[in-house]
Amino acid sequence: MxxxxxxxxxxxxxxxxxxxxxxxxxxxxxxxxxxxxxxxxxxxxxxxxxxxxxLSTDGLIPDDNPALLTPAAEFMGYWYPYSASCPKNATLSVALYGWGPQKVIEWGKQADVQSHLNGEKYLSFGGGSESGKFTEQALNEITTAITQGQIKGYDGIAYDVEVADANLGAQFANSFEAAKACGFKVLVTISHSAPYDVADKDQLMKSFFINPHIDILSPQLYSKGDESQNDYALTSGSSITWRDYASTKAAIVPSIVHASYYEAAKIYFKNQGVELSGYLQWK
Incomplete structure (x- = not known):
């Protein structure tokens, strides 16, 4: 393939x-x-x-006979094209490109991208590098694309908030609200407990916790994506703890390296007073 x-x-x-x-x-x-x-x-x-x-290098493109996700959960998903397979029993899948808004939209239109997505399909903006950095302009472009009907074939919008300019809380909130008004679901994923490269990361996370338009909040329990177990490290330079996640209005669905790590995550977060609703598999 x-x-x-x-x-x-x-x-x-x-x-x-x-x-x-x-x-x-x-x-x-x-x-x-x-x-x-x-x-x-x-x-x-x-x-x-x-x-x-x-994109078919080093096993990036999922195989034709994917294994099913297990254990069962309300939300069972994967990140494309990084997951080793496209499980047919997934309830959601997220297409991640990691570049600017217009490049993401054009990539997301490709039939070969959408054909690898199962369950509810999300198109992701942002990412862990400067290429996907959230700026006021980038958020305005995303919101405009949403409201003008440029994003087709998807059920939701994912915001991968790791690198961003400061003071964008209002712009994020406006974009989330616009997405919901246009019939999309909203998923927000962050690097560990808070975005690693955002000056006002704590203020931004607190706004995410109380935002009524976020359906899924997905902290990433890995750094490199090849960890042999969940990494529960808190984001450096942030006062946000895992216990703070108990206050969120959204479903907590962590991104984990492999689905087999989910049971351990459930136990860990339960001890923090946080109930998980499922998982997103990275590899």
């Missing part, structure tokens, strides 16, 4: 610099990029030239 994206060569680009850009959201090597573009000479790139970016 294969899948690809398109990258348009810009001034100063080399295969190495392109791979470094792509690696902020999708694993890729120079040799894989070269193999995907056999007719192009790496030392003769032209501005405006289109390069194929393969």
């Amino acid at each position: 294969s899948n690809k994206l398109t990258y348009i060569v810009a001034s100063g680009d080399t295969y190495t610099s392109i791979v470094n850009k792509i690696n902020q959201s999708t694993p890729l090597t120079v040799s894989q990029l070269a193999d995907a573009n056999p007719s192009i000479q790496a030392n003769q790139l032209q501005i405006g030239q289109a390069l194929d970016i393969p």
